[in-house]
């Protein structure tokens with residue numbers, strides 16, 4: 001059995017406390033064998049974590065990882081204009097190879113900021129799965145369905161692709177890939193397709209993930225046409241189950257918060273994207289008070305503009321206070337949960353907790369930095385002060401994906417160069 005020991009660190013425990021312990025990992029099984037005071041010398045290989053914080057690898061609950069190619073392509077616009085005028089025309093020009101390279105770039109960024117698991121909605125999902133396989137992360141992947149602008153045959157084919165991808169890729173990359181059925185949103189997918197394909201998702205036993213209540217423009221037509229709020233409509237369509245999770249949930253009213261809490265459906269909060277697109281502020285503290293499982297997501301790099309969940313954590317804590325006018329709202333402890341098992345639970349991945357038997361998905365954060373001094377409270381540092389560049393080692397499924405900031409599974413220089421070339425050609429094609 002190959003073993004790895006992480007020694008001398010301070011550990012973020014599942015109950016949110018931090019205390020010293022070494023970690024022994026079974027690299028063949030990809031699990032934590034033991035947490036103890038002195039495991040020095042017991043691992044075949046060792047990572048020295050003295051003056052470091054050892055946390056579960058961070059979990060990104062909503063991304064479009066290949067959108068890194070569109071980072072900086074269209075800034076400072078609201079959601080609808082941004083999608084219609086800039087993003088969708090550019091995405092029409094994407095090739096499978098573009099998506100592979102864009103995904104590799106996004107995965108590099110995730111590894112370098114301590115993320116080990118994520119949920120992703122996009123096209124050409126086999127390309128993204130191949131990148132995940134190579135990079136070594138854990139993911140829940142799905143093909144995003146949009147039927148609004150398509151004829152009936154194309155719309156049905158798109159929805160069927162989402163079901164096929166969910167069935168065929170579940171368990172890929174040695175079990176690190178899980179899947180979901182992913183209709184883009186309640187306004188971009190026609191009711192007839194939800195009626196036909198939601199039962200298919202249930203048959204194959206995968207969760208359903210979609211954008212919901214992101215902007216007021218998205219809520220109003222549903223209320224006008226159907227006389228119910230969007231999440232009541234989602235419940236009618238069978239899309240509000242405990243395994244399901246929605247992205248954004250910005251404009252939810254009290255009745256919808258209650259529905260989410262009763263159903264056990266997760267909400268992935270994306271504060272960076274919501275601020276940049278001026279979509280609004282999600283009522284995160286009210287969701288938490290009602291007992292809703294809240295996770296954290298970056299959304300894509302074109303609306304964020306980076307994929308570091310640490311930035312998202314700080315944004316969540318800050319915007320939570322701004323939204324309520326209450327400085328005690330969305331405290332550091334809640335944010336530490338969002339970064340780890342909170343989001344893992346929302347997207348149904350078994351990760352995010354450092355305990356014997358758990359997945360060995362770990363981020364080691366160097367605390368030896370002026371902005372992390374003095375060492376009053378490491379949970380506070382995690383929520384408010386740790387930056388992506390402080391992540392020193394990233395481990396997923398027991399494998400070291402980054403050691404001393406050197407990514408082991410992808411060639412950083414080559415991926416960045418290829419991504420820049422492909423992005424330039426893509427933007428030229430879209431402008432023609």
Ligand SMILES: CSC[C@H]1O[C@@H](n2cnc3c(O)ncnc32)[C@H](O)[C@@H]1O
Pocket residue numbers: 064079083087088091121122123143144145146184211214273299300303
């Ligand atoms: C059909 S694949 C996913 C689809 O979603 C688009 N997208 C990116 N960010 C957002 C957002 O904040 N709200 C809604 N849709 C978004 C992405 O460009 C893809 O087309």
Ligand SMILES: [Zn+2]
Pocket residue numbers: 062063064211247299300
């Ligand atoms: Zn999104």
